[in-house]
Amino acid sequence: MSATGNESMLRTRGLRKEYGKEASLVRAVDCVDLDVPAGETLAVMGPSGCGKSTLLHLLGGLDRPSAGEIWLAGERIDQMSERGMAALRRDAVGFVFQAFHLMDELTAVENVELPSLLAGRSPRAARRRARDLLEQVGLADRARHLPSQLSGGQRQRVAIARALANSPLIVLADEPTGNLDSEATLDVLQLFDSLHQTGQTLVIVTHDSRIAATADRLISMRDGAFVDDTRLTGGTVGNLSALAGLDG
Amino acid sequence: MQQEVVLALLAKEPSHGYQLRARLRDALGPLGDAMNDGQIYVTLARLEKAGQVAVERAPGMPDRPDRKMYALTAAGQHRVSEWLTEVSWPKPDLAEFHLKLLAAAAAHLADPIAIVDAQRRELLRRLRDAQRAAMAEPRESEAALLLEGIVLRLQADLRWLEACERTWTKRKASSRRGQ
Numbered sequence: 001m002s003a004t005g006n007e008s009m010l011r012t013r014g015l016r017k018e019y020g021k022e023a024s025l026v027r028a029v030d031c032v033d034l035d036v037p038a039g040e041t042l043a044v045m046g047p048s049g050c051g052k053s054t055l056l057h058l059l060g061g062l063d064r065p066s067a068g069e070i071w072l073a074g075e076r077i078d079q080m081s082e083r084g085m086a087a088l089r090r091d092a093v094g095f096v097f098q099a100f101h102l103m104d105e106l107t108a109v110e111n112v113e114l115p116s117l118l119a120g121r122s123p124r125a126a127r128r129r130a131r132d133l134l135e136q137v138g139l140a141d142r143a144r145h146l147p148s149q150l151s152g153g154q155r156q157r158v159a160i161a162r163a164l165a166n167s168p169l170i171v172l173a174d175e176p177t178g179n180l181d182s183e184a185t186l187d188v189l190q191l192f193d194s195l196h197q198t199g200q201t202l203v204i205v206t207h208d209s210r211i212a213a214t215a216d217r218l219i220s221m222r223d224g225a226f227v228d229d230t231r232l233t234g235g236t237v238g239n240l241s242a243l244a245g246l247d248g
Numbered sequence: 249m250q251q252e253v254v255l256a257l258l259a260k261e262p263s264h265g266y267q268l269r270a271r272l273r274d275a276l277g278p279l280g281d282a283m284n285d286g287q288i289y290v291t292l293a294r295l296e297k298a299g300q301v302a303v304e305r306a307p308g309m310p311d312r313p314d315r316k317m318y319a320l321t322a323a324g325q326h327r328v329s330e331w332l333t334e335v336s337w338p339k340p341d342l343a344e345f346h347l348k349l350l351a352a353a354a355a356h357l358a359d360p361i362a363i364v365d366a367q368r369r370e371l372l373r374r375l376r377d378a379q380r381a382a383m384a385e386p387r388e389s390e391a392a393l394l395l396e397g398i399v400l401r402l403q404a405d406l407r408w409l410e411a412c413e414r415t416w417t418k419r420k421a422s423s424r425r426g427q
Binding site (some may be wrong): 008047089180186189190193208209212213218220228229232233239243244246 | 398
């Protein structure tokens with residue numbers, strides 16, 4: 001069977017991740033079949049412990065599945081060598097984490113250019129790319145700031161810029177607004193929206209209903225499995241008027 | 249349109265009906281679009297009859313509603329001050345939904361968790377609309393502030409649904425064990 005021949009950017013079949021043994025066996029991810037078309041923004045929601053972070057780690061090659069298959073852009077990745085996995089994480093996948101995971105001793109622009117340098121780009125090209133990305137996330141004037149000199153929302157925007165450094169096939173975000181206030185959440189939402197406009201494929205694991213509601217598609221996860229898969233098509237502002245107390 | 253709101257719009261200075269309309273449009277953003285233009289004139293006419301609004305007609309102009317200038321009377325002024333100090337807050341009807349889940353489970357009419365799921369999808373749909381509308385408004389605008397309020401209330405409702413789901417999932421599991 002050919003691995004290609006489908007339009008999915010990301011595809012899993014029978015994906016499973018188990019911890020422990022026998023009586024204490026936990027299926028963190030239990031037989032997940034997933035298809036994410038190129039350009040889609042997918043939100044995966046569920047209570048903590050439902051397996052959504054584990055799923056994201058499997059999808060990005062941060063962890064290996066106990067069983068099942070994962071394809072990224074038509075290429076099977078779950079059986080890759082360690083080396084292949086490292087290259088994949090560096091070049092094909094952009095990660096955004098709840099706690100930002102920036103290098104504290106590097107400035108914003110140095111953080112953003114790091115993945116490009118690791119991928120072998122020239123320092124000049126890497127710096128140019130990093131500056132463009134900081135501009136894109138609205139932080140051109142913070143390029144020389146250390147993370148400690150930035151607000152939480154600004155740090156997360158730097159982290160998003162870094163995730164984009166090597167023009168990844170897919171961006172995977174784990175609770176990207178979990179540490180942010182309402183204002184900064186809106187910044188991140190707007191940024192994801194503009195990425196979506198450019199055709200970036202995004203998978204966001206979250207329990208922030210704001211993110212979930214603005215995605216193209218929403219999957220609910222319980223006990224390692226998908227229990228609901230919906231497309232939230234927009235209604236009308238008329239409904240909202242009633243919510244604001246403006247009916248009639 | 250609520251009478252107090254129209255009165256309060258006149259508190260700063262006498263205005264034409266279309267000026268009030270424009271002020272509401274700024275304050276409500278996309279939520280104001282659904283409003284019927286005639287509503288404001290109907291409300292103004294009622295307030296005039298009640299003696300809370302006085303009307304001045306522009307001399308030499310045909311008697312049309314959009315030529316009239318509206319101003320607060322002393323009675324109108326009084327009502328506005330009372331309204332401003334009044335504490336009121338719209339009550340979401342949570343009890344009805346709560347009782348629906350109880351009834352569904354007790355009579356085995358429906359799965360409470362399926363009801364919660366359907367409700368969640370509906371709220372997410374509304375949240376999507378509110379969030380998209382908020383993102384389209386300028387950040388510090390009056391309309392964005394109102395939309396933020398709607399978003400936050402919907403999020404609170406969604407959190408409550410999570411609690412409903414947790415509880416009903418546990419109950420379902422324990423009643424299964426009990427059988």
